[in-house]
Amino acid sequence: MAITFYDLVDREGRRYSPYGWRVRMALAHKGxxxxxxxxxxxxxxxxxxxxxxxxxxxxxxGKPVSDSWNIACYLDEAYPDRPTLMDGPQGRSFAGFLNSWTDTIIGRRLVRSLYLDILRSLHPQADAREFRRRREERNGATLEALHANRARDFEDINRAMLPLNDLLARQPFVAGATPAYPDYIVFGTLQMPRRLGIEPLGPQQDSVMRWRDAVAKLFNGLGDSTS
Ligand SMILES: N[C@@H](CCC(=O)N[C@@H](CS)C(=O)NCC(=O)O)C(=O)O
Incomplete structure (x- = not known):
């Protein structure tokens, strides 16, 4: 059956949505x-x-599925004969936790510190005023003030990611010996700054950086593609 994937694009034609990246990697994983x-x-x-x-x-x-987490679960249910994204109920439970952890502890801080960069790179047809208004209302601060707090947000992100760095010093992928959806969750979130040319990771994240390079090279270098 034909699949259509709706994803976000900026003025340079870059697809930078963290959630879009999770789905992009998931589709490639399932072939x-x-x-x-x-x-x-x-x-x-x-x-x-x-x-x-x-x-x-x-x-x-003809069946619409929204939200990256729902899409990942859907793909495993609809295409059980393809490589699994989350292995059984335990795998899905762990990935579900990681999904929430990544969004609340890493993604929220990361995205608010990038809003000003995203605003500057919005697609010409995007509503820039609405973009600013909704985010300033949600965060109770101007995009400029959120941008000014970036160094502190990056510090918090790096501290929170140390256990992940430890894990990746012991095994090649978040999911274990081979990559799966837990890898795409974290990788997707790190793709947004990467596509915008911003590096949030400090030198203490050596294993995370090595892992990120390895995940970017999967599926013929999908994560490194310029679109
Ligand atoms: N929980 C959702 C979050 C989706 C989301 O926040 N998407 C953003 C892009 S990163 C969006 O569509 N923003 C468009 C807008 O705000 O108009 C998921 O995992 O898919």
């Missing part, structure tokens, strides 16, 4: 091809069919 439909911030009309306004969205044979 599934998808037609990509590019969207920009506040592109609500294009996604109306899915009953919400955020990317990523997958349309699989």
């Amino acid at each position: 599934l091809d998808a037609t990509v439909e590019l969207c920009w911030h506040s592109d609500k009309k294009k996604l109306a069919f899915s009953g919400q306004h955020l990317v990523p969205v997958l349309l699989d044979g």
Whole structure:
């Protein structure tokens, strides 16, 4: 069946959504091809069919699935004969925890410290005023003030990631000997600053950096692709 994947794009044609990257890697892991439909911030009309306004969205044979976590679970359920993203109930439970941890402890700090960069790189058809208004309201601070707090946010992120760095010093991938969805969760989140040319990781994250390079090289260097 034909799959359409709705993902976010910036003015340079870069796809930088952390959640979009999780799905991109997940589709490649399962060996599934998808037609990509590019969207920009506040592109609500294009996604109306899915009953919400955020990317990523997958349309699989007419069935819309939104939210990267739902999409990953859906792909394993709909394509059980393909390589699994999360191995059984224990695997899904661990990945579910990692998904929440990454979004709340790493992703939230990371994305708020990048808002100003994202604003500058928004697709020309994106609603920049709406982008700023919603994020300033949500965070109770201007994008400039959030940007000014970046060094502290990066410090917190690096401290929180030390156990992950320890894990990756002992094994090649977050999921173990081979990569799976837990890797794509963290990798997706780190792709956003990477695509914007910003490095949040400090030198203490040596194993995380080595792992990030290895994950970027998977699927013929998908993570390094310029689009
Ligand atoms: N929990 C959702 C989060 C999705 C999300 O926040 N998407 C952002 C892009 S990174 C978005 O679509 N923003 C568009 C907008 O705010 O208009 C997931 O895991 O997919």
